Amino acid sequence: MQPQQLRQLSRQLVRQLGMLNSQCGQLALTPVQAHTLIELEQGPCTVNQMSERLRVDKSNASRNLAMLLNQGLIDSVPNPDDKRSLLSQLTSDGKSTLTALHHQLDQDTQAILDQLDQDEIDQLESSLLRYYKALTITEHQQGYTIRAITPLDNAAVAALIRRVSAEYGLTPDKGFSVADPHLDDLCQHYQTANSCYWVIEKNNRILGCGGIAPLAGDTQWSELQKVFFLPELRGKGLARTLTVKALKFARENGFKGCYLETTEVLKEAVKLYQSLGFVDIPTALGSTGHDACEIHMLKTF
Structure with a gap:
C-alpha cells in the first residue's frame, strides 16, 4: 500500500x-461534541485535559464545552486540585443523551459488523489496533x-554494540555477535550484495543500529543481524520500525524469508519478533557462528 492509497481510504x-x-x-450534537460527552463519561475534566484527550486545540475544546453547558448537558464545578480552573461533568440530561448516543452508534456499528465473518472481524480488530499504535508511536519518533x-x-x-552487549551480559567469550571479527568495520562488511546496515541517530549521535544480509551457509534466507539500541532509544517503537525496514529490504531482494538468532x-526483542510473525524453530539455520544464541526464529515471505 502506498501513502496515497492509505490517505484515500482514510478520507473515505x-x-x-x-x-x-x-x-x-x-x-x-456535532462529532466533536459527541466525543466530548464520551470522554466526560470517564469522569470530570478540565479544558486542558479535554484538549489533550480529543487532540484539539484548547480554544476548540473550550468552545464545545461551552455549547454543551448551554444545552444543559454538562455543568461546571470547582476543581479541588486547582482553584484557578473548573471541572466539566455530565448532568442527568447529558447522561441520558449519551445513553441514546451509544445506543444509536452501537446499532450502526453492529450493522457494519454483520457484513463480516468472524475471521474478518478478528483480522479487522488486529489491524486497527496495530494501525492505531503506529499512529500514536510515530509522534515519539520525531x-x-x-x-x-x-x-x-x-x-x-562498534562502541554501541559493545556497550549494550555488556549491559545484557553478552560477552565476547560466549559466542555472541559482539565477538564478530568485522565488528569494527561494519560499513565495509555490509557493502556486499543484498545486504544493508542502518543506524538511528538524533542530533548527530548514533543511538541504535541493525542490519540484514544473506544467511551464511544458506543464502536463500536473509538474516536479521546486530540490532542494538541504547536505553534512551527504547520504548519509542524504533526497533520495530528498523526491523520492518529490514524485512521490506529482504522481500525486495527476493529472499524466501528472514531468520534470526537471539x-x-x-x-523485549523476542516479543517484538513474535509480534512481527517470527516463529520459533527447533534448530539453527546456516552457519552464523553464534552458538551461544539459544533462540532461533524464522519468518517466511
Missing part, C-alpha cells in the same frame, strides 16, 4: 462515518533519522 472512512457532518446521527551506515559511523556503532535475556 471519515466521510462514510459522518465525521464531516454538522450533526452526529439523529442527535443534535527528530530521529534512520539511514545507511557510512565508514565514519564504524567506531560509534537469547532469552533480550525479552
Whole structure:
C-alpha cells in the first residue's frame, strides 16, 4: 500500500462515518461534541485535559464545552486540585443523551459488523489496533533519522554494540555477535550484495543500529543481524520500525524469508519478533557462528 492509497481510504472512512457532518446521527450534537460527552463519561475534566484527550486545540475544546453547558448537558464545578480552573461533568440530561448516543452508534456499528465473518472481524480488530499504535508511536519518533551506515559511523556503532552487549551480559567469550571479527568495520562488511546496515541517530549521535544480509551457509534466507539500541532509544517503537525496514529490504531482494538468532535475556526483542510473525524453530539455520544464541526464529515471505 502506498501513502496515497492509505490517505484515500482514510478520507473515505471519515466521510462514510459522518465525521464531516454538522450533526452526529439523529442527535443534535456535532462529532466533536459527541466525543466530548464520551470522554466526560470517564469522569470530570478540565479544558486542558479535554484538549489533550480529543487532540484539539484548547480554544476548540473550550468552545464545545461551552455549547454543551448551554444545552444543559454538562455543568461546571470547582476543581479541588486547582482553584484557578473548573471541572466539566455530565448532568442527568447529558447522561441520558449519551445513553441514546451509544445506543444509536452501537446499532450502526453492529450493522457494519454483520457484513463480516468472524475471521474478518478478528483480522479487522488486529489491524486497527496495530494501525492505531503506529499512529500514536510515530509522534515519539520525531527528530530521529534512520539511514545507511557510512565508514565514519564504524567506531560509534562498534562502541554501541559493545556497550549494550555488556549491559545484557553478552560477552565476547560466549559466542555472541559482539565477538564478530568485522565488528569494527561494519560499513565495509555490509557493502556486499543484498545486504544493508542502518543506524538511528538524533542530533548527530548514533543511538541504535541493525542490519540484514544473506544467511551464511544458506543464502536463500536473509538474516536479521546486530540490532542494538541504547536505553534512551527504547520504548519509542524504533526497533520495530528498523526491523520492518529490514524485512521490506529482504522481500525486495527476493529472499524466501528472514531468520534470526537471539537469547532469552533480550525479552523485549523476542516479543517484538513474535509480534512481527517470527516463529520459533527447533534448530539453527546456516552457519552464523553464534552458538551461544539459544533462540532461533524464522519468518517466511
